[in-house]
Amino acid sequence: MNYENYIQRCFDLARLGVSNVAPNPMVGAVLVYEDRIIGEGWHQKHGEAHAEVNAVNSVSPADRHLIEKSTLFVSLEPCNIFGKTPPCTDLILRHKIRKVVISCLDQTPEVSGRGVELLRKAGVDVITGILQEKGEALTNIRHTFVSKKRPYILLKFAQSKDGYMGRDGQQIWISNAFSKRIAHRLRSQLSAILVGTNTALTDNPRLDTRHWFGRSPLRIVIDRERKVPDTHFLMDGSQKTWVITEDATQPENCPPNLHFIRMKFDENLHGQLLARLFDEKITSLLVEGGAATLQSFIDIGLWDEAVIFTGNKMLGEGIEAPKISGTVTEEYPVAGDVLTIVKNTSNSR
Numbered sequence: 001m002n003y004e005n006y007i008q009r010c011f012d013l014a015r016l017g018v019s020n021v022a023p024n025p026m027v028g029a030v031l032v033y034e035d036r037i038i039g040e041g042w043h044q045k046h047g048e049a050h051a052e053v054n055a056v057n058s059v060s061p062a063d064r065h066l067i068e069k070s071t072l073f074v075s076l077e078p079c080n081i082f083g084k085t086p087p088c089t090d091l092i093l094r095h096k097i098r099k100v101v102i103s104c105l106d107q108t109p110e111v112s113g114r115g116v117e118l119l120r121k122a123g124v125d126v127i128t129g130i131l132q133e134k135g136e137a138l139t140n141i142r143h144t145f146v147s148k149k150r151p152y153i154l155l156k157f158a159q160s161k162d163g164y165m166g167r168d169g170q171q172i173w174i175s176n177a178f179s180k181r182i183a184h185r186l187r188s189q190l191s192a193i194l195v196g197t198n199t200a201l202t203d204n205p206r207l208d209t210r211h212w213f214g215r216s217p218l219r220i221v222i223d224r225e226r227k228v229p230d231t232h233f234l235m236d237g238s239q240k241t242w243v244i245t246e247d248a249t250q251p252e253n254c255p256p257n258l259h260f261i262r263m264k265f266d267e268n269l270h271g272q273l274l275a276r277l278f279d280e281k282i283t284s285l286l287v288e289g290g291a292a293t294l295q296s297f298i299d300i301g302l303w304d305e306a307v308i309f310t311g312n313k314m315l316g317e318g319i320e321a322p323k324i325s326g327t328v329t330e331e332y333p334v335a336g337d338v339l340t341i342v343k344n345t346s347n348s349r
């Protein structure tokens with residue numbers, strides 16, 4: 001039996017939950033009897049059944065007697081705790097499944113290693129570490145959240161061929177329509193999206209996912225002195241929005257999902273914002289610009305990944321793109337643009 005193929009299938013299933021499972025991780029599971037998949041499932045929505053439950057439930061009546069003779073493959077260690085649903089370790093024992101193959105351990109402190117231990121003590125043959133790096137990459141948002149107690153921070157920006165992000169006070173399109181779709185897909189996959197004051201003023205962004213599908217993230221704008229006018233899209237109440245400010249007085253007729261949140265700008269603003277996001281169980285943050293806001297995260301090492309679109313145009317002058325150094329993990333063309341993914345390998349915060 002090729003363990004890697006079945007674990008890969010778990011990853012593919014897991015990804016189907018991408019926009020809907022936060023703050024939980026994406027997880028996929030398959031049940032295999034003599035090299036035949038008899039059941040498969042994934043965690044589809046936060047608060048609903050885990051992947052293992054869906055895999056067991058998907059087995060046809062004709063095959064149900066095979067469950068206890070099958071091997072369960074899961075992309076992540078099965079949970080052993082009561083969250084919004086009962087522990088998956090109970091389900092495995094109740095169905096007398098004797099072999100479980102896992103990609104990586106769950107780093108949630110109450111689970112980590114204990115799910116495996118519980119199963120082994122009950123006599124289940126548990127194999128771990130199959131395609132472990134890929135499994136960890138799939139759960140990096142959740143793992144960053146539980147281990148660093150802050151959201152996973154993804155920086156995203158477009159730069160011209162000569163390294164500029166835009167021009168002062170002027171909105172300029174640098175990347176092409178395909179890159180824009182990829183950017184909107186990213187928005188649908190992360191839980192919150194942040195911009196600085198100048199970007200909010202100059203670009204009047206909507207920060208929604210209109211060029212993709214799936215839910216739109218929480219919008220956050222840093223606006224110390226409340227410069228962004230009520231007439232800008234960010235203030236329209238169409239999506240939940242936080243305005244991070246020093247003056248949190250609610251305006252008259254304020255839409256119910258527009259929140260003015262007071263923070264102390266001279267006292268570690270990033271720390272205050274990330275702590276607030278952690279408290280609200282927001283597991284991922286997309287920082288979209290502009291240059292000053294992105295650079296402020298880079299300078300203090302508070303980022304995990306950067307997605308950079310380099311367009312085909314030269315701007316000659318303008319606002320310089322942030323300076324970032326990390327490990328390039330992927331680089332590929334997008335219809336004339338180049339997409340580069342950089343990981344922060346020295347991130348210790």
Ligand SMILES: NC(=O)c1ccc[n+]([C@@H]2O[C@H](COP(=O)([O-])OP(=O)(O)OC[C@H]3O[C@@H](n4cnc5c(N)ncnc54)[C@H](OP(=O)(O)O)[C@@H]3O)[C@@H](O)[C@H]2O)c1
Nearest residue numbers: 157158165166167196197198199224288289290291292293
């Ligand atoms: N190419 C792209 O991908 C892209 C993406 C986004 C934006 N842009 C372009 O970038 C330009 C704007 O960039 P920018 O660098 O000028 O500005 P920005 O990052 O959008 O905004 C910077 C301002 O936000 C506030 N701010 C942000 N972080 C803060 C912090 N930690 N503490 C206190 N205040 C903070 C400050 O406003 P105050 O000083 O007013 O308090 C700061 O001056 C626009 O032209 C836009 O078109 C390009």
Ligand SMILES: [Zn+2]
Nearest residue numbers: 050078079088
């Ligand atoms: Zn579970």
